[in-house]
Amino acid sequence: MSRFSKGSETFLELATPESFGQLKDEWASQAIKYDDDSYAEAYLQHAESIIAKPCEGRPRGTFYGIFILKDSASNCLGMAHFNRAQLPKTAGWTLRTVWVQLAPKYDYEELTEQEAADIVAGLLFSAIKLCREGELKSDHLKVHLQNSGDRQLAMGLARALENDSPETKVSVRGNWLHFDNVA
Secondary structure (H helix, E strand, O other): OOHHHOOOOOEEEEOOHHHHHHHHHHHHHHHHHOOOOOOOHHHHHHHHHHHHOOOOOOOOOOEEEEEEEEOOOOOEEEEEEEEEEOOOOOOOOEEEEEEEEEOHHHHHOOOOHHHHHHHHHHHHHHHHHHHHOHHHOOOEEEEEOOOHHHHHHHHHHHHHHOOOOOOOEEEEEOOEEEEEOOO
16 A cells, blocks of 8 residues: 555645634634734735635636645644646646645744654645545646755655655656656
8 A cells, every 4th residue: 555545634624714714713823922913914815815716717627726734633734725727748637736834833833853744744645635536636746845945855755755656656846746647
């Protein structure tokens, strides 16, 4: 059995106005502890506008929306902007993680290696699960890498996973972590 199919204590949930309200309340109470009353304000506003009209005006089969990364206690660990499209020079559908924003405590507190690993693994394995099941079934997953640290982590991850699932190819190309033949 491949690591790609293992479950995790973290999962992605499609954001609704109600669940996004929970995220904002939870994150506001965290941000207050650090005297940050405008934490990720631009991301939150952008996410809220996407949640209000996720696929309006988009071609059939495509997707444009926000998912919330939660733990088993339903705490909001982060949120991610996903879109699904048929890309030029790529056979089949591609699900892309365009950006990820973590909860305030992760910007202000030191994470243990295990906490960081759980968040990254939860995000990736949950995104792969989205590619394999339901309306967002996709042949490819691309995760945008925000900085050189993300890129280094992704390169190590790609090397570690290259023999894990022979049918799924994992690589880093530019600032994107690619999973091909995921479905």
